[in-house]
Amino acid sequence: MSDEKNKEIILTGVPAAPGIAVGPSYLYSKAVPKVHQRALAPDEVENELARLHAAVARSERELQKIHSFAEQKLGASNAKILEAQVMILQDAVLMGAIEKRIRSELKNAEYVVYDEVSKYRRLMMESEDEYIQERTHDVDDVMNRVLRNIQDQKLVSRLEGESIIVSHSLTPADTVIFSRNQVLGYATDHGGFTSHAALLSRSLKIPAVLGLRNATALVKSGDILGIDGYAGALIINPTEETIEGLRRKEQRLKEFEKKLEGIAGLPAETLDHKRCELSANLEFAEEIEFALKQGSQGIGLFRTESQLIGRETFPTEDEQAELYTSVAEQMFPHPVMIRSFDIGGDKLSPEPLQEDNPFLGWRGIRVCLDRPEMFLDHLRAILRASAKKNVRILLPMVSKVSEVRKAKEYLKQAKDDLKTRGVPFDHHIKMGVMIEVPAAAVLAEEIAKETDFLSIGTNDLIQYLLAIDRGNTLVSSMYQEFNPAVVRTLKQIIDAGHRQSKWVGMCGEMAGNPIATVLLLGLGLDEFSVAPIVLPEIKKILRSIKFKEAKRIADKVLTLQTEVEIKDYLASVLREKLPDIPLEALDTSHY
């Protein structure tokens, strides 16, 4: 290899999940599926066609979703390129030829797809037209998508040994599927700190740097990479010196972690003995063991959407009840807050949605209230898990009081159904509301009156309040947790809840930002629900300060005018209280 080839290149992006790793790359999006020819027995043909149709349908759904996003970001005219890809999938001439050949030649679907599409590809390559590049890319893209979908599980088994995944973007499904393998880290061209893939990599303890823009163009499969999930850097072909530096940084962080050993068994209590609840945000039942080990006193947010990954229909009441009951039993006697399906937005939807602006569209409670049968199944399933009285319900995306009242009516109906069936459940199950829409923040007191508790979802609240698309790398640096408007809104919500003698928690990312801990404590937050990985740090901070002092600090913060002033002030407070805290490494917000 030439020196040029081995030159160290440093790319910076969004530090999405902390951690450091060095290892070979695995290029995901560019990896062209390998196609082998296989003869079919005549009785395999129908099954093979079904595989083909399922893969085409799935590819179409994926593309429809990408298309609606592209329309929003690039405009309808530019998004037509993606529309053309969808049209290729719907091309009756092409698909008819493929089906016919599978039947008559008795060959496997991936081979026939590859061979048939290659015919067109060859014709395009023969042409001298300057736009031919674009067209072969489109055709390759869509063919590879179908081939990947036909091969589904095979893709992952090709991940041999430990690697750092480099891809254009990562869907939550990719993140989950890869995490079951030996993944050292994730690096993507697109995506922001609060994208679902980022949330997942944090909870899975896998370092991730997103929004690198051109990582897939610069990285080749097998290149050695260094990934710094704290600083948001991806280093291609790192020098010995760079690797050494990364290891030193990792070492320093590990040392701090050691200081936190044993803290899991201690209460989350301030120096003047104010107790806070410190719980975990979870997506998968598999994370419970780790959350408990980290000292979690409950689940402050159990995301139910993971059940929808890779499914065409909603899971049945029984399937849901089984999962929720298992989670509630594993956590017993600690409380588990089950958030009702928050589908739509950037989350997974089992049905393709065509919305110009999905974040302002049909999602969360809106979907549930529009789909009573689905919602009632869901509520009954949650109720069935509540027999031991440690389950609570959390409603996402509420923007008005009437939605809460309607949800309560459905809850009553679900309870009546179970009474009739004679199934045990908690008759006094608590139901709370996520405050994540600015309207709900304004109406927090009225909403608190209607419910048992409030839980602040900062990720959406901040993006709606500041009008910043957190997944858009062009503006995501303006997503500011310490914007004075955010801080004042948090105060309004917490005070409103307390005026109604209701408990106020926070399950957004901000609850797990060490710089925010003292402020949130001082504002009177009752519960911090955080990613299990940061739980010990947050507890350490809570145990290092007096509530009285935190209140004074929060009062001071409320007088500050800019994000920088607030952040600098809170960082200085933290350094004073905990001089050995490696803040530069723990602060995962944008630098």
Added chain:
Amino acid sequence: MIEVTVTIRNRAGLHTRPAASLVKTAARFKSEFTICKDGIEINGKSIIGVMTLAAEQGSSLVLRFEGEDEDAAQAAVVDLFERGFDEP
């Protein structure tokens, strides 16, 4: 059966976006629609086929329509070419 000859007017030729518009327009009609260029015949309702044509600005194509609504199909498709697919 109707046969007409058209010339590509838009600068970028019959690339992906115009190809999509063309196939979508043709799909609204029952008639068979064939495009001939340099001795190659492709099905005008197949996007991948149309993309294969790689017809650049100034090139001529023979369009063939056959079926019950061939007049209407011809009018709609030719109109699209005349408008240069609403592109520069």
